[in-house]
Amino acid sequence: MASSTMKRWLRPEVYPLFLTVGTAVGICGMQLVRNICTNPDVRVTKENRAAGVLDNFAEGERYAEHGVRKFVRGRSHEIMPSINKFFTDPN
Template sequence: MANRWLRPEVYPLFAAVGVAIGICGVQLVRNICINPEVRVNKENRAAGVLENFAEGEKYSEHFLRKYVRNKSPEIMPSINSFFTDPSKA
């Protein structure tokens, strides 16, 4: 029975599902630990609605967003410019 599921053709599927579960886990831990709107302990929940804009901006402007802010939204920019730029023909 185990030999049916552990064929080499199934490994990429296991890898893709593992990466997806890992991404979900990282996002869950990130939200629980540093999201300013999520309060786990009782004394923080008793505070009610806080208007802490600096903490919210720090959470939303993370490293990845700052890194890709001024990048062009292309996967392979050199290949795209090769096929679309008439001066390179």
């Protein structure tokens, strides 16, 4: 039984699927850790939960303006701008 399962799922055609699913799980895990560790609205410890609602706007601004958002700010919102310009700009 185990050998037939290995033959079915560990073929070279399945490697891209494993890579894609692994990448998606990694991104979800990274976002989960980021939210638990750095989100100002999430309080894991009992002492922090007892504080109630905090008006901590500076910490919220630091959380919202993360590195990826700063990196893409001011850039084009196109995935492949050179190809889009090639097909849309009449020269």
